[in-house]
Amino acid sequence: MKKLLSKFDYNAPVILTFTIIAFAVQLISSIPGTKAFHSLFVVSRGSLLNPLFYVRLFTHVIGHGGWAHFMGNFSFILILGPMLEEKYGSKRLLFMMAVTAVLTAAINIVFFNVALCGASGIVFMFILLASCGNIKEGNIPVTLILAAAFYIGNELISSLGHDNVSQLSHILGGLIGAGFGFIFAPKKDQKITPY
Numbered sequence: 001m002k003k004l005l006s007k008f009d010y011n012a013p014v015i016l017t018f019t020i021i022a023f024a025v026q027l028i029s030s031i032p033g034t035k036a037f038h039s040l041f042v043v044s045r046g047s048l049l050n051p052l053f054y055v056r057l058f059t060h061v062i063g064h065g066g067w068a069h070f071m072g073n074f075s076f077i078l079i080l081g082p083m084l085e086e087k088y089g090s091k092r093l094l095f096m097m098a099v100t101a102v103l104t105a106a107i108n109i110v111f112f113n114v115a116l117c118g119a120s121g122i123v124f125m126f127i128l129l130a131s132c133g134n135i136k137e138g139n140i141p142v143t144l145i146l147a148a149a150f151y152i153g154n155e156l157i158s159s160l161g162h163d164n165v166s167q168l169s170h171i172l173g174g175l176i177g178a179g180f181g182f183i184f185a186p187k188k189d190q191k192i193t194p195y
Contacts, residue, residue: 014085014090014093015082018077019074019078022061022063025041025062026064026070040052040059043060044115045113057106061117061118061122065117069118073118080127096129096177096180097122100122103176104168111168120169124152127177128147128174129177132178132180132182148174148178151170152170152174152175
């Protein structure tokens with residue numbers, strides 16, 4: 001058994017740890033009578049004097065509205081995340097995820113009075129960040145333009161309907177991902193050094 005376990009590589013520590021924590025939260029949240037636990041992972045307008053308000057700015061990306069919501073988000077995260085973590089490094093990717101969580105939560109709170117949970121903003125950040133993979137100084141990849149048009153365009157159209165999905169967090173996540181793609185693009189004849 002020990003020999004078998006030694007064959008497994010915890011190759012993307014940020015992505016795998018994020019997935020395990022979110023899975024555990026979803027598992028516990030699905031048990032009847034644990035609604036209070038789930039509320040730790042939903043952000044909405046509240047008292048600025050409540051310390052949990054600031055914690056939820058980060059933790060809302062861990063909680064999900066159900067198993068379908070969780071599976072949809074983490075299918076993308078587990079596909080794109082390891083590649084991005086290898087390219088940008090664990091610390092930098094964790095920083096990008098934290099910034100995305102806080103900005104999507106803060107803007108949602110300021111402009112909308114809707115509760116927000118789930119890692120959809122991070123998924124869209126990953127999609128657009130991955131599309132920036134071959135940015136060269138002064139050039140904009142066509143893949144980035146197409147991905148932005150398809151994903152963000154679809155979210156703009158979806159926002160005209162009335163569902164319980166925060167298209168704003170998707171759009172913001174995508175824009176943040178594209179921004180990070182340009183910010184962390186290697187300069188001429190330079191490779192990204194993960195840290």
